[in-house]
Amino acid sequence: MSMKILVTGAAGFIGAALCERLLQEGMQVVGLDNLNPYYPLALKRHRLARLETLASQCAGECGDGRRLGSFRFVPLDLVEREALLALMKDEGFEVVVNLAAQAGVRHSISQPFDYVDSNLVGFVNLLEACRAARPSHLLYASSSSVYGDDAAQPLQEAQVGERPLSLYAATKRANELMAYSYSHLYGMPVTGLRFFTVYGARGRPDMAPLRFARKLLAGEVIDVYNRGQMARDFTHVSDIVEGIFRLMPLPPAQVSSAAPSRVLNLGRGEPIALGDFINGLEAALCITARRRLLPMQPGDVERTWADTSALQALTGFRPAVSLATGLEELAEWAQHYPSLLSETQDEREHEASEAARGMTAQHLSTLRGMTSIRPPASAGLAFSAEAPFKA
Numbered sequence: 001m002s003m004k005i006l007v008t009g010a011a012g013f014i015g016a017a018l019c020e021r022l023l024q025e026g027m028q029v030v031g032l033d034n035l036n037p038y039y040p041l042a043l044k045r046h047r048l049a050r051l052e053t054l055a056s057q058c059a060g061e062c063g064d065g066r067r068l069g070s071f072r073f074v075p076l077d078l079v080e081r082e083a084l085l086a087l088m089k090d091e092g093f094e095v096v097v098n099l100a101a102q103a104g105v106r107h108s109i110s111q112p113f114d115y116v117d118s119n120l121v122g123f124v125n126l127l128e129a130c131r132a133a134r135p136s137h138l139l140y141a142s143s144s145s146v147y148g149d150d151a152a153q154p155l156q157e158a159q160v161g162e163r164p165l166s167l168y169a170a171t172k173r174a175n176e177l178m179a180y181s182y183s184h185l186y187g188m189p190v191t192g193l194r195f196f197t198v199y200g201a202r203g204r205p206d207m208a209p210l211r212f213a214r215k216l217l218a219g220e221v222i223d224v225y226n227r228g229q230m231a232r233d234f235t236h237v238s239d240i241v242e243g244i245f246r247l248m249p250l251p252p253a254q255v256s257s258a259a260p261s262r263v264l265n266l267g268r269g270e271p272i273a274l275g276d277f278i279n280g281l282e283a284a285l286c287i288t289a290r291r292r293l294l295p296m297q298p299g300d301v302e303r304t305w306a307d308t309s310a311l312q313a314l315t316g317f318r319p320a321v322s323l324a325t326g327l328e329e330l331a332e333w334a335q336h337y338p339s340l341l342s343e344t345q346d347e348r349e350h351e352a353s354e355a356a357r358g359m360t361a362q363h364l365s366t367l368r369g370m371t372s373i374r375p376p377a378s379a380g381l382a383f384s385a386e387a388p389f390k391a
């Protein structure tokens with residue numbers, strides 16, 4: 001049965017992948033995105049071009065006689081309250097999937113107001129629009145980062161995120177509370193999805209998987225934080241999309257006085273050591289990495305691991321794409337589209353800052369040598385191109 005769906009963040013990584021799946025399932029999709037230049041727009045346009053190509057096939061019939069869906073792109077920012085409300089009322093969407101957000105932990109430290117505008121103001125505008133238009137189900141992106149540094153693993157939905165380590169994480173936890181409030185006040189069925197480290201082809205260039213691939217292909221050193229002592233519940237984007245798709249027709253029901261609201265983990269349920277991930281990417285690209293071991297970044301955590309039992313009980317689905325399969329797909333795409341792996345402005349600024357610090361350190365060392373002052377024993381970063389990696 002065809003439904004009319006609104007997907008916000010449609011030019012983003014997960015949003016574009018979801019729109020592709022919905023088109024293939026015969027849905028009528030409206031994709032909304034503000035085309036934020038947080039990372040190079042060429043990649044977002046690449047994703048939209050794929051959607052337009054698929055949509056152009058929708059005028060025909062599938063081989064089994066099943067008609068494909070339709071896609072229409074709307075350039076709109078969630079902060080544009082009146083335009084968003086008008087779109088929601090005019091279209092009468094049955095399901096809304098909100099994947100629009102200002103992402104990135106490091107960027108939230110340097111540019112906090114971007115997160116206030118997009119993740120807080122934009123989200124309440126969407127909640128208000130849903131209150132007026134009454135879709136049958138609102139699903140929205142949260143994040144595993146809401147768990148902060150909670151040591152109890154695997155991470156379960158009942159664990160309350162009371163210690164977010166970044167403003168980004170705090171805005172995502174705020175979204176969960178805001179959605180619950182609207183669900184309680186107005187009976188709106190809402191589902192929050194705590195995504196765990198999503199990777200795959202056409203991913204975000206600011207995240208480690210594509211950043212590593214870019215540097216490996218360019219023959220550059222990759223930065224490995226916390227000296228590699230980290231693990232992530234890496235989840236392939238196709239598993240994320242499958243989880244969202246299965247949840248769309250399953251809005252939470254209002255039972256007694258309880259609000260029709262829930263939050264679910266969406267991850268593979270298997271933490272992978274960062275070193276093993278890099279080893280797998282090396283194998284997929286047939287390139288050996290040179291690794292620079294660095295301290296932990298501000299706002300980061302050592303380990304994530306999703307308990308997905310609630311998702312499985314509700315949908316019968318458990319994410320299952322293997323790391324080897326996912327990395328082979330990522331590597332093939334990266335090798336075909338190296339120009340789309342451009343670094344972000346944050347990365348350029350960070351690298352310039354690190355280079356300046358290195359030049360300053362070298363200058364100080366030269367001055368010490370000129371004045372016959374013995375420098376103190378180095379407490380610097382370990383780095384060896386040949387040394388085995390441990391994680």
